Structures are given as C-alpha cells and as structure tokens.
Amino acid sequence: MSLFETDTNVFENERALMEEWVPDRLPEREPELEEIAKSFRTTIRSGIEPKNVLISGKTGQGKTVTARVVLKELHNYCQEKDIDLRTFEVSLKDVNTAYQSVGKILTEIEPETTERPKGLSLTDLNERMFRRLDEIGGYIVFFLDEIDNLGSDDDLLYQLPRARSNGKITNAHLSIIGISNDLQFKQDLSAKTKDSLYENEVHFDPYDADELRSILYDRVETAFKPGAVDDGVVGLAAAWTAKDTGSARQAIRLLHEAGDIACVEGSDIVTEAHLDNARDELEEVNIVNKLKDLTINDQALLMALAILESRGDTPARTKEVYSEYKRVADAIGTNQLTSRSIRDKLTNLDTYNLAMTHKRKGGVQGGDYYLSELRVNLDSLLEGFEHVEDFDGIVQDVDTFSRQSTLS
Missing domain, CATH: 1.10.10.10 (Winged helix-like DNA-binding domain superfamily/Winged helix DNA-binding domain)
Known part of the structure; x- marks a missing residue:
C-alpha cells in the first residue's frame, strides 16, 4: 500500500477541521458578533463614519473567525444595497514596527506591490498609502490581526483612524477592526492612539468545557462521516482543552489528529484511545503552536x-x-x-x-x-x-x- 493511502477514511469534509475554515454559524459567540456588527450600523443607516473596534482575548477564542463572519455579511449586505465598501485583512504577525506594518498594508492595497517596500522614509510610505486609499475611495475597513505585535510603535494605529480628519484623505472613510491576543496591549499605547482606536472594545473570554463541546459537535457533524466519532470523544477533548488553554483551535486540532490516527490504524470509528494517542503526539506540537501564537x-x-x-x-x-x-x-x-x-x-x-x-x-x-x-x-x-x-x-x-x- 502507498505511504499516502489509509485503510479507512472517517472524514466527510476534512477541510472543516482546518484553521482557515469559516463556519456558517458561531452559536458560542453571538453576543460578540452583535457587538462588532453594531459598530457598522450607523454607516449602513446614515453614511456616518464607521467606528473602530478592538477585539481582545487569548488565542483560539474565535476572535478572527468572528470578525471574518461579520465582515463577510457586511460585504454581502453592502453589495445588495450598492454601498461602496472594501475590506482588507492584514496579519501583523510578522511585523513589529510602524514602518513594517505600512509596508505590509501596501502589499494588500497596491496590486503591483508583492513585497514590503524598503529604502523609503516612514513619511513617504504613509503618503503612498493614503494616496492609494483615496484612489480606492468609499468605505474601507482594515481588519488588522495581531496588532499587539506593534508594541509601543503605534504610529499606524493613530494615522489610520485620524486620516480623514487630519486631511490625509478626502475620498475614503477608514475604520479599523484590530485583534489583540494580549490583554495588556493598550497599556503601552500612546494616549493619542488610545483616543483614536478605542471607540468600541469587545473582549472574548476563554471557552469553557461546555462551549468547547458545542463547537466540537458542530465540527464533527460537518467534518466526519455519520457515526464515525465515538460518544465520549468530544466531551473528553473539550475537558482536556478547557483545563489547558480553553482554545477552540487546540481542541479542533486534537480532534483532527485523532481522526488521522484512526484512519492510519484502519478504524472506522474515532475512539478515546485514538484521542489519547493524539494528545501524546501533539504535546511537542502544542508547545510550538503556543509559541507561534x-x-x-x-x-x-x-x-x-x-x-x-x-x-x-x-x-x-x-x-x-x-x-x-x-x-x-x-x-x-x-x-x-x-x-x-x-x-x-x-x-x-x-x-x-x-x-x-x-x-x-x-x-x-x-x-x-x-x-x-x-x-x-x-x-x-x-x-x-x-x-x-x-x-x-x-x-x-x-x-x-x-x-x-x-x-x-
């Protein structure tokens, strides 16, 4: 048998266990969905400048996927109502200065720019960014993931929300949805940035075991074949993860690994023994994943x-x-x-x-x-x-x- 074949396949839609998967519904984050969405209602109703939103909470608590769900629905609604709105998702995971972050944004908003620019001053980069944003025009929402990587070098987080009032742009209305894994992030921000950024703050508490169980059952229903996951597996995975980090990402990763082990062993059902083996195999991987988060x-x-x-x-x-x-x-x-x-x-x-x-x-x-x-x-x-x-x-x-x- 080929190295790439397994005796069985317990999965119906394995993609539903991948990190980039966006589910149709988020039953455990409905209050947070509502809080983020209300920041854009005045824009939809009256054309008023969108509010900025800071989303905070530990990694794996659904912050990014919740923001994506809101932006997807917002984008679809604006298309139906012929409202000119563009959204740009920019991960700041690999940057830690204002200069690097503006360069990263340019790779998203300039079709011809594939690498972060070098050799220019921050002032030149900012002017280039605002010039391009005015060319795009309309309502522009920046979804900035992991903004805590900027630390105290927060010039970008001041410049974007104030761009219109400071005369940097005239044809565009900008707002930020910022995500931070660091609850103390705002303590290192300058006072002027806090005033610009913190119009609406939404905090995500860690999932408890019951919430994780609900999330995992939803994923099992989509990702696995009917009856392919033993009754106790979901509850055990939820309990283990709740005691560790309360991270849905970690719980889903554990379930995925257990399914893969079941396939390799030729089992038609994912059992608690498979889950136990998955936990052992992921121990070192979990440290790496936590570090990267x-x-x-x-x-x-x-x-x-x-x-x-x-x-x-x-x-x-x-x-x-x-x-x-x-x-x-x-x-x-x-x-x-x-x-x-x-x-x-x-x-x-x-x-x-x-x-x-x-x-x-x-x-x-x-x-x-x-x-x-x-x-x-x-x-x-x-x-x-x-x-x-x-x-x-x-x-x-x-x-x-x-x-x-x-x-x-």
Whole structure:
C-alpha cells in the first residue's frame, strides 16, 4: 500500500477541521458578533463614519473567525444595497514596527506591490498609502490581526483612524477592526492612539468545557462521516482543552489528529484511545503552536525565563526576568517593553500554561514581590523555539548567551 493511502477514511469534509475554515454559524459567540456588527450600523443607516473596534482575548477564542463572519455579511449586505465598501485583512504577525506594518498594508492595497517596500522614509510610505486609499475611495475597513505585535510603535494605529480628519484623505472613510491576543496591549499605547482606536472594545473570554463541546459537535457533524466519532470523544477533548488553554483551535486540532490516527490504524470509528494517542503526539506540537501564537515580546520574555532556568536561577523576581528580557529583545532586534508591563506579560504566559507567576510576602524586609518560572520542560521549550523565527541564534547556544548575562 502507498505511504499516502489509509485503510479507512472517517472524514466527510476534512477541510472543516482546518484553521482557515469559516463556519456558517458561531452559536458560542453571538453576543460578540452583535457587538462588532453594531459598530457598522450607523454607516449602513446614515453614511456616518464607521467606528473602530478592538477585539481582545487569548488565542483560539474565535476572535478572527468572528470578525471574518461579520465582515463577510457586511460585504454581502453592502453589495445588495450598492454601498461602496472594501475590506482588507492584514496579519501583523510578522511585523513589529510602524514602518513594517505600512509596508505590509501596501502589499494588500497596491496590486503591483508583492513585497514590503524598503529604502523609503516612514513619511513617504504613509503618503503612498493614503494616496492609494483615496484612489480606492468609499468605505474601507482594515481588519488588522495581531496588532499587539506593534508594541509601543503605534504610529499606524493613530494615522489610520485620524486620516480623514487630519486631511490625509478626502475620498475614503477608514475604520479599523484590530485583534489583540494580549490583554495588556493598550497599556503601552500612546494616549493619542488610545483616543483614536478605542471607540468600541469587545473582549472574548476563554471557552469553557461546555462551549468547547458545542463547537466540537458542530465540527464533527460537518467534518466526519455519520457515526464515525465515538460518544465520549468530544466531551473528553473539550475537558482536556478547557483545563489547558480553553482554545477552540487546540481542541479542533486534537480532534483532527485523532481522526488521522484512526484512519492510519484502519478504524472506522474515532475512539478515546485514538484521542489519547493524539494528545501524546501533539504535546511537542502544542508547545510550538503556543509559541507561534505569542507576540514577539511574549516570546522574548519566555526565552528570558528559559535562560534563567538554564542557569538554575528560577523562580526569578520580575526585575531579574526583565533584565534578561532586555538582552533577548536586543539580540532579536525587537522594540523593548517597559518594565511596568512585564508582570502583566508574565501573567499572560501563565494563561498559556507555559510559565507560572506567584506572589510572595516581603515581610519586614520590604513589600510584596513576584516570582516566575517555567511550567514546561526546558528542553522541550527550547526544541519548540527552534521552530520560531528570530530565536535561532539564542537557541543554538543558550549556554553562551546565559554566561554573558549582566546579572550578578
């Protein structure tokens, strides 16, 4: 038998388990759908400038797919009513400066531009972007995914919402739907950007086990053949994932892997044993996926904890973690966060089950303080970092990097 053939096929529509799949309905996110949609109702009714929307929440909570569902329906409605509206989805996952983000946008709005421009000033790039947007005209909605990668370099997030009032454009009306995986993202934004961006904020809480079960049943109905998934599989997958991250993406990935194992083993039914095997096989993959879901500054902070652990210096106080973080940020060439935001970032890593932070009483010696350490095996984490861009040099020689520390 060919390496590419399996004895059985439990899947009816395997694409429904892929990350890019957009379901017809989102029963667990109806309140969030409503909140996002209402930002555009005044535009539809009266031609008033659309509001900006910030969507926040941990990865895997349906933020991106919810925004896509709203924009798809908005686009279809505007076509029926002959309203001139264009939407552009731009992922900022691989950028961390205003200059890079404007270049990324140009690759989306200029048909002839396939790579981010280089060698121009930010002012020139902004002028080029606004000139093109005025050529497009009408209502333009930018769906900016993972805007937290910009950190405090937030010029783009100020320029776009204020473009018309500042005289940068005359023929277009711009608005932003921004998605952030970092709940503390706005703390590093300038005051003027906050005023421009935060007209409507929608927060996505993590899914609980019941919500994950509902999501998985919907996917099973579409993705698998009737009767191909054992009764207890969905509930078990939902329970495991709820205890870990509450991520629908992780739960669906687990179900997909269990189905693939069943096919390879020649089984017509996905069982709990297949799910258990899938969980074991995905353990290392889950670390990689979690790392890739983090912002570059969260990744740098986690690497700082790994370096401290490699020296036996964990649990570490926040100021020690910050000192190592600055070295890592310099090494990978990313903008540094301020020290005041680091503790919140460490809490963010705790929600991914990658690190843990706990409070200690200072007693008569001083005030309370926080200690942080890894939740995952150091070697497994470093192996995961091998699959993350920008960290190759550090991962390959952690010992040398560790010895160069400025900590006493």
